Amino acid sequence: MTVVAVLILLCVLALLAAVHRYVWLRLIRDTTTDSVRGRRIRRAGTVAVTVLPLLSLGAFVSARAGVPFRLQQLVAWPGYLWLALLLYVTLALLAGELVRAVLLRRDNSPADAAPPAPAGPEGAPAPAPAPGTAPASDVTPAPDPAPDAAPVPGPGPAPSRRLFISRAVGASAATAAVGTVAYGAHNVLSGPRVKRVTVPLAKLPRSAHGYRIAVVSDVHLGPILGRAHTQRIVDAVNSTQPDLVAVVGDLVDGSVEDLGRAAEPLARLRSRDGNFFVTGNHEYYAGVTPWLAHLRELGLRPLENARTALPAFDLAGVNDIGGEPTGQGPDFGRALGDRDRTRTAVLLAHQPVQIHEAVRHGVDLQLSGHTHGGQLWPGNLVAALANPTVSGLDRYGDTQLYVSRGAGAWGPPVRVGAPADITLVQLASLQA
Template identity: 60%
Template sequence: MIVVFVLVGLVVLGVVAGLHWYVWRRLVRDTTRGAGVARRVGTGVIVAGPVLMVGALVAERGGAPLWVQQVVGWPGFLWMALAIYLLLGVLAGELVRPVVRRLLGHRSGPGRSIRPRSGAESVVFQAEGVDAPSAAGGRSGPPPAVRTRPPVSGGEESKEESNGDPSRRLFVSRVVGGAVAAGAVGTVGYGAYGVLRGPRIKRVTVPLAKLPRSAHGFRIAVVSDIHLGPVLGRGFAQKVVDTINSTQPDLIAVVGDLVDGSVKDLGPAAAPLAQLRARHGSFFVTGNHEYFSGAAQWVEEVRELGIHPLENARVEVDGFDLAGVNDLQGESEGQGPDFGAALGDRDRTRACVLLAHQPVQIHDAVRHGVDLQLSGHTHGGQLWPGNLVAELANPTVAGLERYGDTQLYVSRGAGAWGPPVRVGAPSDITVVELASLRA
């Protein structure tokens, strides 16, 4: 098993190195001449970036001291996001590059090529019957030999463009490379700003057939995937708490992936959660990242903070049942989800809302007659086009969908894992308002 793990790791590192070489080739080698300062700086950035990225991942999963995780985490995880969009930009640039060359070729005019040379300007005349000026400036003497060449087929670079006109190739590479770099930096910068400013409030109304009139308008503030860790710390937790409290919910549901680290390291970062306020209290279920961070300790920690863990358990709340199951990752520790314990003996004439971190748990929820499942886990894809990958692994990536008589709502989450960046998947705290059909 260890040998397989090492081999897989080497393959992954090889792929990462190859992709970075490709980015270096297009953005550094093709846009610079010789071994100048620009090339050395660009090469240094392309080499340091992936080293810090791997270091950030190893430090987090390896349990390095928190200060080490913080030092390598910020630049390493930001580079992870930047590398994605540099690569996508370079790939898109391959489509743009021939278009730019062709436009430049049209502007220079047909039938001639003008290239600066050392000491003088030489013009190759290709129109028949035109005399070239003599070295002395006159027009005497035989005309130069006329050289002809077949037309270049569409999509194929001429020999002149590929070999004889390096200044044009350099210009095109700089235009395309500059656009790629600016686009990637701008995308990642705006995506980081979106995370660090804190999640926005989203409101969704969900009608439940079994909900009594007395519970009509009941509001649940759903927050998932806060991911407190070496990058998002206490200040971010305070923003989340303040945003939730501003909605004045009836109940707060923390649907997993609260942390990426131990209670010892991140207990102070999670302390603001003690300020959560709701008429019927706050409830918590584990996510997969809790089991990478010491789930049992975190369950006790959130209890100390005044949040009620639902470990395969159920409570009655103002006209409906609120249940929670452990995350699937808990199976590795013998603490996986137990739908029988949470839902097996309940009165099915009552409406039931289930907290389950992963959307894939919806199929068990349907079998147990749940009316609404609240989940997170997907981050909405977090970094486009990550949503396309998330769709392959989850029945619903974000939003509200129906599965038989059960509805599933998936939050994009409040924080971010890895890069503190979101692109095409803004963070949210969702206020789910339950509606009775009898109202």
Template identity: 60%
Template sequence: MVIVFAVLVLAVLVTGNWYVWRRLFRDTTAGPGWVRRAGAALVAGGWLMAFGALVAERTGAPFWLQRTLAWPGFLWLALSMYLLLALLVGEAVRPLLRRWLERRRPAEVAVRQASPVQVGAAGTSEPEPEAAAPEPAAPAPSRRLFVSRVVGGAAAAAAVATVGVGTYGVLNGPSVKRVTVPLAKLPRRAHGYRIAVVSDIHLGPVLGRGFAQKVVDTVNSTQPDLVAIVGDLVDGSVKDLGPAAAPLTGLNAPAYFVTGNHEYFSGAEQWVEEVRRLGLLPLENARVELPWFDLAGVNDLAGEDEGQGPDFAKALGDRDPARTCVLLAHQPVQIHDAVEHGVDLQLSGHTHGGQLWPGNLVASAANPTLAGLERYGDTQLYVTRGAGAWGPPTRVGAPSDITVIELASRQA
């Protein structure tokens, strides 16, 4: 089954890229030449860079090589997807444009075939001695070439603009989103308590120290009472990314951390110790009793392969159920265990809100909540879209955010 799936994926990729090359380069040129060869090199080279970037990141290749491959490779992933989508939309435009040209051509020919009038020397009008020969209609291949160039050019411009705007949005830093969450057991004195929820920063070969500093500055500007970093902080080793994560020492409020699935791709134990050194408190299936509520955290599901998976009984089993409990858990699917253990509010990330439309359709199918606040029985779940991006440093239809959760007491 794995081999069959791999063959199907490869077939789809090859077909899709052949289609992109055909519509952008073959159909827009009159014959073989350097443009078609350059187009083939661009498409093939882009995918080689993309696969190289993915393999380099996963295998821990030298960091300079990861950075060299990451920018062009990951951006090509986003660009090729939107080129394909734009060209598919263009298929609906092609027949309309061809019909418009066919209607316009006879009218132009009729005007040219009309006999013009000359003015004689005496000022009298007289017909031209010899009528102009009728101009033949443009051959069909010329019309097809024109249509292909218009549709291909428009598709390329739309894809480049979409990726450009989406990349600028990520690099410019996350926006601040504010959400009020009423909790029945929260004491009156905790009314207005603010938790800054940060997830999916994804420091790596693309997003580095400068981006981490933007995140820290944004969090500090909200003046939270507590910072919750709910996983996927990094994509790489402490050796390569320790300096990139260093700005986290500048957080002005107490900060807590739980692992995400990408920490287990990057050496989770080393990163737990590193964030502890930076002044954050890791919650590894653990709980702290704050003055007005319990704050608990569980490991990510990806830790199960290393014997470090989530343990809700360890984190929540002996707590006082009369106290409000806020749980940090990277993946929204962990909400079902949270409901069973009487959690009042779970804070998660992981989904990126889909990151690249229409990726939200896939992410919605895989997660109970894609983004925002929802209720599951007596438990509420809030999912942030995350501060950074994985793979392409690009977001379309799912802008990045840092969410400030303001707890509200129903006794206030």
């Protein structure tokens, strides 16, 4: 690991520690009292805010550490869901700071002013006590309680204004975060929706007008999303009756040994001209060679810096940038260098940043994924910093780029503001 990578990792860990402390302060410390019950709640909250981030860390490193898959699954659910909850409870608490500032402004004012002097007859001020004497109220002795009288318990002190506001803001933030994460998890676990996009291509022959390509990206089969999710995707793809299926990377987050069975429903994909695959960066983390062999067994054809000629256009695919450290990176010259540029070229490339090479090689349409559309709002703003297009159809010179939001989820099985999709790209000929 390079020095820069170590520094980045330390900065990320420091940020996470600061965020967890902030959440503990607002949700635990500020909402509890020093009563016996309050101390118990504070201890339980402190344990939770300590253990949950450790589970999150375990969820990230367990697969690479060779932890048994069953244990990966047990850690993944609470660990990844906590990250989504942490994001939205932090955002909600930050929004609540304005509410706290407004409602607690009286607490920042000077101490209450001294009470006015008692009024004398007909409202005139009472005369000041003579020098050296105390006010009558100070010298009047309180009656002694009866010797055997038990003290009468009062109603107890009411929660202070600050405590009440802290609890109200904290409860609202927690409720909003839980509701948001539950909604986002439902978006993922209910399966991707089918999105339809028409892409006009100048060189596409009239005979191919209406050609249908089902684009599937970023499924991320792993400890959370498994065989049932694959089946939902296959059913959705087959319902569109595509001419071609394009799986554009990040299919898996684990080994063939652990996830081979989860991928088996892919064998039931149906299309007229075949089912094709290009690698994403996560395939190189998971062991790309066994996966390519397994996908061939399931009927998918990997395009490893390769091209195939279909009747109406050339279909090409390049490896992901993630393969570069092992010499398996993208090779546009090999995939596109000697082709007939009078024919339409459709390129499968996992990352949108590969569009610039596609433009230089005269590609008409690039189909990509990788970004997840941001997955968790406001992640789309972060994704936009690293990708030319986050989702949808865009144009770069004479090349069009379509970026799918993906059919699964990485990390937390939660999507907010970026619903999962399978895109049916329908090609349109300008000659039709």
